[in-house]
Amino acid sequence: MQHVVIIGNGISGITAARHIRKQSDCKITVISGETDHFFSRTALMYIYMGHMKYEHTKPYEDSFWEKNRIELKRAWVKTIDFEEKKLYFRLPNDDDKEAKIGGSISYDKLILALGSTPNKFGWKGQNLAGVQGLYSYQDLESLEETTQRIKKAVIVGGGLIGVELAEMLHSRGIEVTFLVRESSFWNIIMPPEESAIISRHIKENHINLQLSSELDEIIGDDNGQVKAIRTKSSEQRPGEEIECQFVGLTVGVSPNISLLKVPQGNMIGREKPAFVLGVGGIKLNRGILVNEYLETNIPDVYAIGDCVEHEIPPKGRKNLEQIWYTGRIMGETIARTITGKRTKYQPGIFFNSAKFFNIEYQTYGQVPAELPADIKTFYWEQSSGIICVRINYSAENQSVTGMNTFGIRMRHEIWDEWISSAKSIEYVLENLSKANFDPEFFRQYEAEILEKYNTETGSSLQLKSKKRFFSKIF
Template identity: 30%
Template sequence: MHHVIVGNGVCGMEAALALRRKDGEARITLVSDEHDHFYSRTALMYVFAGQMRLQDTEPYDRGLYERLRFERVRERVAELAAQGKSLRFEGGRTIGYDRLLLAVGSRARPAPWPGAAGPGLHYFVTLRDLEGLDHEAKAGRRAVVVGGGLIGVEVAEILLARGLEVTFVVRENWYFPLALDEREALMVAEHLRAHGVDVRLGVNVEEVRRGPDGALAGVRLGDAPRTQAALAAGAAEVPCDLLVCAIGVVPNTGFLATSGLRLAKGGAIEVDDALRAAPDVWAAGDCANVTWADGSRRPEQLWYTARDQGRVAAASMLGDGATYRRGTWYNSAKFFDLEYTTAGWVPVRLDWDNTPLDPGPDVSDWFQRSPGRFDSQRIICSGGMNPPSLIKQGGLSGPPRPPLAADRVIGFNMLGGRWNHEVLLDWIDSRRSLGFVLDRLAEAQFDEELSPRWRRQPGSPPT
């Protein structure tokens, strides 16, 4: 049996490891045009900042591939012939497979602004992006970073640390509306400004200005569409030498146009609950269109869901009947040195139009911010039946549950400090009351580098 996995990221690597655990004799081939070894993409910012070497971001020693007999192909796939069960590479050669997993991830959403294409425009998704930006990010230069998500903040942080002047442009009325409410987002913006970032909210890039020689000169800003935010005085044009576009990612599936696979509107690969896209073809990770709890279908673009989908896809490829069901939501991040942890169901605003998500009449939150500090906790509670919006957003896993008491905790948004998501998830799944949680809130806060209670030994891959 020959398993071919296209993609050497967390999803593809987890699938390869899972396949080898269950089948010691199968032929397993990993295809990637980016890097010979699996590395942690979320750690790229530390490589750029000079705090780590690229090899330091590789979770497994390089000898693992040989020990587990993983074959590697360092080429870009040009075409999939699903009927003939073969892949054609850009160099012209082909490779056959018995079973195929597409774990091709995503690529940066292209900059849509007039004048954007040309020198000085950068992205920050792949290793090549890092190398290109690294060459031009010199102290004393001026950078504009566009995009109201996590990648934009990472880029702003590392450019600022290199001595660049950084303007951070967000078209929404507040930063990261998909995850933060207005109180939290304004605190984050305040925190970024305290570090020296020029944060512009509610504005959009209308045009990228270039000089006669094509060199980047600046960006012209205007009111973001579908918002009422006024353009700040003097903000109409921002000079810059670097422009980083961090407005999201799209599935990296352009090579599948003639494959016969079903692609969703945004390019994600349609799969069933077993992550099967076609006979003997599976897809997982950022490139797969999976079913959410409300029945809608869209990709899940998170590290841990890519990991989980890789494991499920491998089990499905081996025929064990595995299906993918995401558990209770959680995630963590940092805004410069401000820690962020979220778990469960948290009402947010939806995408570009700032439309508020109606949490229903039985949903409320408990919020506090420590005076004079960048530190807040928001705990979401529900009463009566599980609100329809809770089920729609996939905050709780499994079938509808019995009625909740009026103060049952269903979600957390925590800024500042470090919080153990396992404790937070246990409180949600155990249907704890707000009073119970508040009495024990300190039990969920920890610093894993310093606390022996939470220090764990790293897991060992199969040998």
């Protein structure tokens, strides 16, 4: 019976384990140093805000793992011997510098689902007490501890985790200053209109959002505790010192591959190679390099989830895509390969979602921040200023290529079908009600949306079907 070992019990590793179990009888071991059981990382914020407790974030009961013969091992991996097919564990409390080893385990197939780790860009003071990112359960614990009695916090970096952290701290009555390098929130991902809505909404929720503002250094007190930060001076605003007792670093995440890295010597002045060789000769760049089958360059070793860098990304995809859903899809895919049917990683139409305070966001297909030359865009915004829909479509044949929605829930299945079968913008707008996934009695905006399109383009499209209460029932 072959032994499949998975390092990492996040969504990728656990999805892989579950699907391998569904399709085979092999021995499965999942190793994690973070927690005993799988929990939903995306729900960490709700624990801090008191919506849930840690136990609620565990999607499976603790008895699930034994019932499904998935062995769980709580340990940090120290190193891997790819030749011998063996993992060596760190001793508890091992500070990583000593060469002590706390046991080992052999594998036939190894899946690396190592996740990622918050970025730190070498700021002065970035290792002071009270400075941290938010990714792991341990991050949550230290956040809980350091923010117990503080009054002011600064968050650096405007991404999804930044907004979440702002909401979290604000819920505890902490005054939050949010430094964002860009001139509008998340405008490297979002088109300007959507970005403006979020920027406005963040401010409405009493967060002191400082746009075009970059961190210069973090200042500590005599006890090595953060007491303030200084921003860089720029054309828009002079540098200033902001008092705070906590600094959240949310400037993105990087693949968590320190375990596999070996010291590379001085690279200054040399051209950056396409990859470097890590422990045992595994190919690394920003992440673990894999081919389209999620195989690394070492036989029987695979990588999935956040720690992966695709050498040949699927069409229209980036080579690093650190999203819950892609982690899950990679887990589903690798299970096929492990159980004997070598299968390419083939995510379908891109989709994602998030929530910015009270604004729900969904996206399907491609909606880049800057409109490509061959793509046209249609944008509608409701007068409340927190609900909007954007649909991008091909200038050449009118087929829809992507959409963003704030405040209106849309059906994944319908949009997936519309985009993959290249339905025209007019077809989509006429049938938009079909995609509506809002609860009953919610106001529907399809007519308003269509009217705007008609006015802008001089067309006279008609709504095909309106979601009617009684027609839906009978």
